[in-house]
Amino acid sequence: MEYIVRTHDLCKAFNGDSAVSNVNLNIRKGEIYGLLGPNGAGKSTIMKLILNLLKPTQGVIEIFNQTLTDTSYELFKRMHAIIEYPIFYEKLTAKENLDFHCEYMGYHNKKDIKTALELVNLKNIDNKAVKNFSLGMKQRLGIARAVITKPELLILDEPVNGLDPVGIIEIRDLLEKLNKEYGITILISSHILAEIEQIADTIGVMNNGYLVDEVSMEFIRENNAEYIEIETSHARQAAYILDSKLKINNFKVLDAKKIRIYETDRPQNEIYKTLVSNDIPIQSINTKTASLEDHFLSLIGGGENV
Numbered sequence: 001m002e003y004i005v006r007t008h009d010l011c012k013a014f015n016g017d018s019a020v021s022n023v024n025l026n027i028r029k030g031e032i033y034g035l036l037g038p039n040g041a042g043k044s045t046i047m048k049l050i051l052n053l054l055k056p057t058q059g060v061i062e063i064f065n066q067t068l069t070d071t072s073y074e075l076f077k078r079m080h081a082i083i084e085y086p087i088f089y090e091k092l093t094a095k096e097n098l099d100f101h102c103e104y105m106g107y108h109n110k111k112d113i114k115t116a117l118e119l120v121n122l123k124n125i126d127n128k129a130v131k132n133f134s135l136g137m138k139q140r141l142g143i144a145r146a147v148i149t150k151p152e153l154l155i156l157d158e159p160v161n162g163l164d165p166v167g168i169i170e171i172r173d174l175l176e177k178l179n180k181e182y183g184i185t186i187l188i189s190s191h192i193l194a195e196i197e198q199i200a201d202t203i204g205v206m207n208n209g210y211l212v213d214e215v216s217m218e219f220i221r222e223n224n225a226e227y228i229e230i231e232t233s234h235a236r237q238a239a240y241i242l243d244s245k246l247k248i249n250n251f252k253v254l255d256a257k258k259i260r261i262y263e264t265d266r267p268q269n270e271i272y273k274t275l276v277s278n279d280i281p282i283q284s285i286n287t288k289t290a291s292l293e294d295h296f297l298s299l300i301g302g303g304e305n306v
């Protein structure tokens with residue numbers, strides 16, 4: 001098994017208060033690793049430690065099989081991160097921002113800028129200043145900037161925070177593409193189980209600074225049924241559309257705001273678009289695994305967002 005990142009008894013305290021305690025994390029080459037845990041669990045701190053933005057109080061970090069030190073410049077060149085929201089020159093266009101980035105990084109293959117913008121599906125934005133971009137567009141531009149220098153490891157802290165369901169699906173599809181087609185290993189964090197379980201190959205569950213579980217989704221899926229869950233303020237009307245327009249029969253209206261569809265081979269995009277075009281507002285749409293939620297709630301003790 002080849003690992004991209006491993007931590008050994010990693011600890012970080014701020015003024016004597018533990019934020020990360022004895023974490024042994026194992027991120028395999030080529031996978032999407034999801035760090036899941038409530039706010040304050042220590043996810044960002046771990047990412048900052050891996051990026052050498054913070055120094056461990058104790059423990060060792062190995063990246064690409066080498067121990068991380070202050071002078072691991074060669075290792076840092078092989079990864080890219082977006083911690084919190086990506087920052088741009090707001091008055092400049094996407095292309096101008098990427099031009100600047102390439103200059104700064106000493107990377108001169110300008111053709112790759114066009115490829116990166118195409119990759120993240122940013123179109124017709126030649127004359128648009130970044131300040132007029134939606135949050136989803138900015139996130140995608142951040143990812144374009146991240147992939148331009150072809151990192152082997154991409155680290156994203158809560159990349160879908162604040163996005164609407166379409167934006168979430170777009171980022172998810174994009175990350176899957178980067179992972180499958182470009183072979184980029186991805187470390188992503190979220191406090192929302194549904195977001196992580198959609199995309200991750202392995203989930204590391206954080207609580208109170210501890211890594212309380214590290215489990216592969218394959219292992220979890222082996223024994224559990226999947227379903228698509230839709231949250232909407234118009235569950236009854238949505239049920240009518242599912243039945244009449246999409247010919248989906250195998251679903252259950254759980255309450256006035258929640259529907260579960262057990263035909264998981266139907267694309268979420270198709271369901272989402274059909275409902276929205278029939279004036280049904282959608283708060284979220286996610287594929288979920290039946291007992292995964294119970295499993296994580298038992299580990300985390302019922303954090304309200306997980």
Ligand code: ADP
Binds near residue numbers: 039
């Ligand atoms: P998460 O990313 O899971 O929301 P964080 O890693 O941001 O969690 O925070 C973990 C804990 O460490 C929290 O209790 C937070 O208040 C604390 N913490 C994070 N950064 C600092 C800092 N620079 N100074 C003091 N405490 C911090």
